[in-house]
Amino acid sequence: MQEKAEVSQMVTPEIIDTMARIWARSIITLIDVRVQNIVSQYPLEHYKMPSSMFIYACGGEAQIQLNETAFGIERFGLVHGGKGSLLSISPTGESVRTFMVFYKAESPLFLKRYLQQLLDQVNPFVQQYGYTPSNPILVLDLFQQMMNAWNGGKAMNQLQAKSFLYQLIHGVYRDFEEGEVRYLQPDPSLSTKVYLDKHYREPIMFKEIADMFGISGGQLTRLFKKKEGMSLQEYLIQRRIEAACHGLKNTEATIKEIAAGTGFVDEKNLFRMFKKYYKMTPSDYRKINALSMQVDGIDNDSHIHYNERELANLVKSHRDGESSMFGQVRSKEMLFAAAMSLMLLLTACTSGTPVNNRGTVNPPAETQQSKQTEVPETKASEAASQTRTISTVKGDVEVPSNPQRVVVDYLVGDVVALGVTPLGVARATRGETEAVYSNQIKDSVNIKMEPEDVMSLEPDLIILAWGEENYDDLSKIAPTIYVPYGDMTTEERIRFMGDILNKPEEAEAVLNAYASKIEEAKLAFTNAGLSDKTVTLGEFSDKSSSVAGAKHAVGVLIYNELQMKAPPKVQSDIIAADKYWGEVSMEALPAYMGDYLIALGDTEVPADQAIWKLLPAVQQNRIVMVGSSLSWSTDIMTSSALIDHIVNQLLALAK
The missing domain is CATH 3.40.50.1980 (Nitrogenase molybdenum iron protein domain)
Structure with a gap:
């Protein structure tokens, strides 16, 4: 079990306030309220929760497990989990009385975006936690009243049951806020470690693990790294590499088969991780371990005989085969380094290549070639691992x-x-x-x-x-x-x-096609008499508008590439000032207006505004609407589609 200090990062006052806001603004449907005595002979096992649930156990000790997380209940305990969670309840004694409340939460349409912003911070409907309430008898009475009202059957009874649910939520968050509670929720990093140890062979989505605790993936990453000293990804790779090492040492499976069986995407990914962590290929690792096993087996028959009891007193096993003799531990790293040195020494002796003073070996080309012939997987992996160096603003x-x-x-x-x-x-x-x-x-x-x-x-x-x-x-x-x-x-x-x-050739082909499209558009504007017309682009609303300059994604296309003209005021106040946007009030808007308007975004223009109606471009219906699907990005495919859209619209308006 976990005390308040250990989970304080998860239920801060800000998080509690956010969860309360979400509950207050969501549509909550109470689906069912049940109570039953679960006996030790017939525990509830791996029940897939059909909705979000509150579980309240009382009257005995029990273990409640949600997915990979176990909660120990002594006398009273309240647990919450989201839809799809696997629920198991095992009484430690004879039985435990268990209340179950099933509910569903939805967002009203008029608050959907606002609620989604809050849910991105924390989702209380899937959040997984357990604790002992500050007043467990009062909470028990609340569940009993909710049960009685729900069984009443009438609409008024069900409304009353729903009101008890809200009282329960308020009581839970009040307990969290006051902090005088005993948390049952285990450390998320520990539960995550258990999960990864069990599922490392499968595709892993860390966000899904974080969702089990109702926290963000970033928060889970920070908690895990603080406790384990490494990131989630590093730990997962370590588990997979450990399993791959075991397969390389103890099986004759191919590297491709080992990669598939240990969670790596393919043998190339396994090869890259081995090169990163061990500075060698999987095949080299297999050879070295085969060699070290031969070394350990030298002169086996000359060992002094001893009985199992004496052996037990002298040798203790540590983790995956490490052993200590008389209290001294021989580490994997030391064995690995010794085997590596022996292999290099043997290679140098058989090839006639001298070992330099720095301890590195430079084998001749024929040795490398014979090595690749013997292990075709290595050759394929090395070919796949070829790299190039790219110079960037962040360095090479x-x-x-x-x-x-x-x-x-x-x-x-x-x-x-x-x-x-x-x-x-x-x-x-x-x-x-x-x-x-x-x-x-x-x-x-x-x-x-x-x-x-x-x-x-x-x-x-x-x-x-x-x-x-x-x-x-x-x-x-x-x-x-x-x-x-x-x-x-x-x-x-x-x-x-x-x-x-x-893809240098593909890049040139794309640029040539794009340049041709630009030239065709400019020629079409000239033929339609649009070359000397001015264009204003921006987002326009009732109170104020944002006029875009040549740094805006669409502005780059309009003013720089298509070389259309901006009104003098836009040129001086926004473009020359190297601004992305310029905030303009409705009263000042006429000074920034060109012969044509390009309205960006998905919002409606202020059609009912008197000043807006008097703009010449509005009166003459010279407005091109560009939704966010085209104005949002600067990539070349979107820009190409945007050119087609604007050219077609402007040419149609010019007629």
Whole structure:
């Protein structure tokens, strides 16, 4: 069990206030209220909860388990879990009386966005916790009254039962707020460790584990690292490598089979992790361990005989085969280093290659070739692991020559245009980019560009264009390239992306097609008499408007690439001042207006405003609407689609 000090990071006053706001603004449906005595002979095992639930156990000791988390109940205990959780209740004594409250929460349409923002911080409806209430008898009476009202059957009775549910929630959060409670919830990092030890062979989503505790993936990562001294991903990789080492030492399975059986995506991923952690290939590791086993077996028959009791007194087993003799532990690292040294020494002796003073060996080419012939998996893995060095604003970064598992944010269209289907995409939510490249990313995983989400995909390359503050954390997961797209022209950015993905020819082909589209658009504007017309773009509303400059994604296209003219006021106040936006009141708006307006975003223009109605562009219906699906990103596929949209609209209006 866990005391208040250990979980204070999870139920801070701010979190409690947020949870209370969510409950107060959500639509709550009470589904069922039950009570039963669970006896030790017939425990409840692995019941899949059909909805969110409160469980109150009293009258005896019991173990309540939700998924991988166990709660010890002594006399009274209240536990909460989300829909889909696996519930088990095992009385320690003869029986335990258990109340179960089933409920469902929904968001009202008019508060959906606001509630989603709160739910991104903490979700009280899936949050998993357990504690002993400050006044357990009062809580017991509350559950009993809720049960009696629910069994009344009439609508008024069910309304009363629902009111008791709200009283229960208020009492729970009041207990959390006052802090005078005994928490039953185990340490999330410990439960996570148990889960990873059990499920490391399976695909792991750290966010799903965090959801079990109702905390964010980032918070779980911080708690785990603080307790275990390593990140979630590092621990998971360590467990998988340990299992792979066992397979390499004790089976004749191929490296591909071992990779598949220990949770790695494929043998290439296993190879890369071995090179990173052991500085050698899996095949080399297998050879070295085979050699060390031979060394340990030398002159076996000359050992002095002794009985099992004496052996037990002398030798103690530690973890996976480590042993200590007379209290001294021989570490895996020492055995590994000794075996490695022996292998290198034998290699040097048989090849005639001298060992230099630094302890490294330089074997001739024929030795390397024979080694690859003997172990074809190594050759394939080494070919797959070839790398190139990319110069970036963050320094030189070594990337795979042909990346296979690419995660990208924001500039998804650039990656897709170069013929690469990303494994994971961030900030490319369905609906915002679906019209542009939905078919190409239909099989991509949509994630947030947060370390814990990216870790779960095990990428071999990360392309980051938004959220520079995450660069250091992401670069620890896989080679990460930061693209300062705002400081690059389209040509510079696409060539840079082509260099990153090893697609230089594709990049030139994409740029040529894009340049042709720009020239065709400019020619069409000239023929339609639009070359000398001015254009204003921005977001317009009843109270104030935001007029965009040439740094805006659409502004780059309109003013820099299509070379359309801005009104003098926009040019002097926004573009010349190197501003992204300029806030303009409705009264000042006429001074910024051009011959044509491009309205950005999905909000409606202020059609009922008197000043708005008097604008010449409005009166002459020279407004081009550009939704967020096209104005949101600067990637080349979205820009290309935006050109088509704006050109077609302007040409139609010019007629």
